[in-house]
Amino acid sequence: ARPDAQGLLRGLNPEQLAAVTLPDEPALILAGAGSGKTRVLTTRIAWLLQTGRVSPGGVMAVTFTNKAAKEMLTRLGAMLPVNVRGMWIGTFHGLCNRFLRAHWKAAGLPQSFQILDSGDQLSAVKRVIKAMQLDEERFVPKQVTWFIADAKENGQRPKDVPVRDGQTQTLVQVYQAYEDQCQREGVVDFAELMLRTYELLRDDALLREHYRRRFRHILVDEFQDTNRLQYAWLKMFAGPDTAVLAVGDDDQSIYAFRGAQVGNMADFEREFRVGHLIKLETNYRSSGHILDAANALIAHNSRRLGKTLRTEAGHGEPVRVQENASDFNEAQWLLEEAQQLHRQGLPRREIAVLYRSNAQSRVIESALFNAGIPYRVYGGLRFFERAEIKHALAYLRLIENCHDDTSYLRVVNFPTRGIGARTLEQLQDAARQSGRSLWQSVGAVGGKGGANLIAFNALVDSMRNATLGLTLREIIEHMLQRSGLVDFYRTEKEGTDRIENLEELVNAAEAFVTQEGFGKDAVALPVDEHGPGQIAAPRPGEPPAVAPVDLTPDAETGEIMSPLAAFLTHAALEAGDNQAQAGQDAVQLMTVHSAKGLEFDAVFITGLEEGLFPHENAMSDADGLEEERRLMYVAITRARQRLYLSFSQTRMLHGQTRYNVKSRFLDELPEDGLKWLTPRNQGFGSGFARDYQQAWQRGSGLGSMVGAGRAAPVAPPAPLPRAMAEAQAKAAGHGLRVGQGVFHSKFGEGVIVTLEGAGDDARAQVRFGRHGLKWLALSVAKLTPIE
Ligand code: ATP
Numbered sequence: 001a002r003p004d005a006q007g008l009l010r011g012l013n014p015e016q017l018a019a020v021t022l023p024d025e026p027a028l029i030l031a032g033a034g035s036g037k038t039r040v041l042t043t044r045i046a047w048l049l050q051t052g053r054v055s056p057g058g059v060m061a062v063t064f065t066n067k068a069a070k071e072m073l074t075r076l077g078a079m080l081p082v083n084v085r086g087m088w089i090g091t092f093h094g095l096c097n098r099f100l101r102a103h104w105k106a107a108g109l110p111q112s113f114q115i116l117d118s119g120d121q122l123s124a125v126k127r128v129i130k131a132m133q134l135d136e137e138r139f140v141p142k143q144v145t146w147f148i149a150d151a152k153e154n155g156q157r158p159k160d161v162p163v164r165d166g167q168t169q170t171l172v173q174v175y176q177a178y179e180d181q182c183q184r185e186g187v188v189d190f191a192e193l194m195l196r197t198y199e200l201l202r203d204d205a206l207l208r209e210h211y212r213r214r215f216r217h218i219l220v221d222e223f224q225d226t227n228r229l230q231y232a233w234l235k236m237f238a239g240p241d242t243a244v245l246a247v248g249d250d251d252q253s254i255y256a257f258r259g260a261q262v263g264n265m266a267d268f269e270r271e272f273r274v275g276h277l278i279k280l281e282t283n284y285r286s287s288g289h290i291l292d293a294a295n296a297l298i299a300h301n302s303r304r305l306g307k308t309l310r311t312e313a314g315h316g317e318p319v320r321v322q323e324n325a326s327d328f329n330e331a332q333w334l335l336e337e338a339q340q341l342h343r344q345g346l347p348r349r350e351i352a353v354l355y356r357s358n359a360q361s362r363v364i365e366s367a368l369f370n371a372g373i374p375y376r377v378y379g380g381l382r383f384f385e386r387a388e389i390k391h392a393l394a395y396l397r398l399i400e401n402c403h404d405d406t407s408y409l410r411v412v413n414f415p416t417r418g419i420g421a422r423t424l425e426q427l428q429d430a431a432r433q434s435g436r437s438l439w440q441s442v443g444a445v446g447g448k449g450g451a452n453l454i455a456f457n458a459l460v461d462s463m464r465n466a467t468l469g470l471t472l473r474e475i476i477e478h479m480l481q482r483s484g485l486v487d488f489y490r491t492e493k494e495g496t497d498r499i500e501n502l503e504e505l506v507n508a509a510e511a512f513v514t515q516e517g518f519g520k521d522a523v524a525l526p527v528d529e530h531g532p533g534q535i536a537a538p539r540p541g542e543p544p545a546v547a548p549v550d551l552t553p554d555a556e557t558g559e560i561m562s563p564l565a566a567f568l569t570h571a572a573l574e575a576g577d578n579q580a581q582a583g584q585d586a587v588q589l590m591t592v593h594s595a596k597g598l599e600f601d602a603v604f605i606t607g608l609e610e611g612l613f614p615h616e617n618a619m620s621d622a623d624g625l626e627e628e629r630r631l632m633y634v635a636i637t638r639a640r641q642r643l644y645l646s647f648s649q650t651r652m653l654h655g656q657t658r659y660n661v662k663s664r665f666l667d668e669l670p671e672d673g674l675k676w677l678t679p680r681n682q683g684f685g686s687g688f689a690r691d692y693q694q695a696w697q698r699g700s701g702l703g704s705m706v707g708a709g710r711a712a713p714v715a716p717p718a719p720l721p722r723a724m725a726e727a728q729a730k731a732a733g734h735g736l737r738v739g740q741g742v743f744h745s746k747f748g749e750g751v752i753v754t755l756e757g758a759g760d761d762a763r764a765q766v767r768f769g770r771h772g773l774k775w776l777a778l779s780v781a782k783l784t785p786i787e
């Protein structure tokens with residue numbers, strides 16, 4: 001049945017109705033979270049079409065994410081029998097791409113122009129720097145990339161950039177050369193998509209006129225997060241007769257750090273001579289206590305346009321607050337709570353777990369994974385699928401097995417080592433012809449590339465040698481430094497997140513080692529024994545090597561997996577497996593940033609700790625803190641019925657234990673709407689909290705507190721004097737010693753590098769010529785001394 005216009009409008013409140021049925025004039029909806037802004041925007045499009053005021057081709061709608069665009073198309077499709085596929089609904093970049101595909105010639109692009117992602121863009125900039133023979137120390141490719149992006153977002157071509165000094169002058173030359181190169185190669189970066197579209201419309205009056213006539217209605221959601229260029233772009237598409245509807249909430253502006261300008265809202269009101277300023281004041285999403293919490297929190301911000309938000313839904317459930325001893329306990333608690341909700345009939349997709357930083361997801365993912373609960377991570381990849389983690393795992397795999405060609409290809413030139421596509425082709429050809437691994441074929445490649453390949457093999461060899469006998473944690477730490485991964489991400493604009501993830505890999509390893517009961521010498525002790533996360537130092541005179549203690553050796557060869565091998569297997573499994581299948585009912589995990597615009601029946605906001613949320617990078621100035629508070633406002637207002645807030649006394653983050661104080665945001669919520677699930681203020685007078693605060697007041701911040709729980713670095717094992725070694729071997733009952741040559745029926749000849757345990761429990765780590773390092777259970781493996 002074809003819904004009539006009245007049907008579309010049914011259920012709207014008077015303000016919403018007025019907004020949906022506005023005359024064709026510029027309008028601004030300024031309203032708080034959950035007040036129906038997106039619903040009004042979508043319904044207005046449907047109403048305009050339904051009543052024949054405009055054809056599908058006459059509407060353009062801009063959303064903030066692809067997900068939001070898809071959702072809008074789906075909703076429209078459900079409301080109307082029109083073909084929504086041809087409609088101009090999408091993100092700024094998506095719409096620009098569409099525009100330039102249609103006008104490639106006028107835009108001076110080849111018909112099949114390609115879009116550079118940020119990785120491609122960086123390597124393009126590097127080539128330019130090289131061609132210009134500039135010093136990469138002075139012109140750091142990353143920074144050059146930012147310079148170019150900033151200029152473009154300010155609408156500046158090389159000739160428009162004000163030159164203040166010699167450095168800027170050279171940067172401008174690089175910018176010019178980069179543009180020439182992109183043009184030659186027929187590629188555009190993201191900012192170029194916007195700028196190119198903007199310029200074409202600015203300079204081509206006919207085309208501009210065409211579009212201004214075509215789009216009678218332009219609707220922009222999440223307007224508070226537009227940047228300067230996006231606003232200028234909008235002004236190109238909008239003529240004097242275009243009805244632009246901008247929809248936004250200044251309290252939800254959370255992208256200032258990327259150049260978004262809330263000021264665009266005021267500019268819009270003035271420049272478009274907005275006659276209709278609509279406020280929506282009823283929140284239809286959240287129950288009373290949740291809304292009270294959101295309102296009370298955001299009232300602490302000073303720079304606000306000021307809005308009210310109320311609900312007719314009644315108080316509903318109180319906001320639940322949970323204190324946890326550790327992040328591990330937090331994950332455990334929330335997974336049990338989520339299971340409980342699910343048993344009571346709530347679909348899993350109606351449960352969202354929000355966190356401030358991506359790295360926090362690992363502990364939660366791990367708990368859900370172990371409990372076999374399907375989950376999906378939005379706006380970011382699952383931990384073990386993130387590029388930086390895959391790079392790190394590839395290095396670890398090469399340390400374990402240098403013939404792993406996939407891992408080899410993944411990192412041989414990452415970070416870049418002057419190994420180009422040409423060299424890799426030669427290498428792969430040589431390997432194919434001889435039937436050997438890439439690793440073994442490096443000798444077949446000549447020239448500079450060949451030399452660089454040999455150097456890469458040497459690097460992996462040196463990592464393997466240097467990590468012999470180290471704990472899993474130390475192996476990873478060594479690899480992160482030596483491979484250049486950490487240094488690489490340090491120079492990247494959004495690399496902090498990636499470095500945090502890499503540090504989180506160390507935690508993952510640590511947790512794995514503890515869970516699996518590997519090596520007594522590197523076990524994190526339980527919280528109540530020595531303080532959380534404390535690492536026991538090896539006993540004097542004992543080698544700190546970590547050996548597996550409770551894995552069953554292979555019946556035939558006696559091989560037991562090294563902790564590294566076992567960890568890599570675990571990582572591969574966790575990456576591949578219970579990511580929810582498409583369409584499967586799954587718990588939703590995401591950062592607060594990617595939760596914008598969404599809603600769920602039950603929401604967990606985790607990690608409410610000073611330094612984490614609010615984030616320490618933003619705590620030093622008032623603007624930063626207000627942006628964090630807006631983020632918290634976004635987080636709270638995602639919940640419909642049930643909201644959980646949780647924090648942990650201790651947290652392993654970035655490879656270190658942090659001792660936390662609960663977030664100030666918790667103190668800003670109305671007391672009587674909260675329900676503490678754990679005794680109030682437990683542990684707050686504790687020494688940790690006090691020390692933390694003192695450290696904070698000294699201005700040294702978290703840096704001086706974290707690491708308090710870490711042991712001193714462990715020195716590599718010194719070889720035992722031969723006589724002592726022999727005595728030990730005799731006592732252990734196997735008669736073997738470190739350094740001894742041995743023969744194994746399957747693995748061939750090797751040298752013993754570590755010996756541990758005695759009797760049935762005795763095990764040896766042997767370096768085999770062809771099979772690399774292996775742990776062997778001596779009760780099973782037949783090792784014949786060959787000296
Ligand atoms: P945000 O600021 O988070 O983006 P929003 O202002 O865009 O929120 P919507 O997502 O459009 O709000 O609406 C929030 C919820 O309220 C949705 O589930 C929507 O369907 C519902 N809603 C909106 N208006 C009404 C109404 N008049 N009657 C009933 N439900 C409504």
Ligand code: MG
Pocket residue numbers: 037038039597
């Ligand atoms: Mg919305």
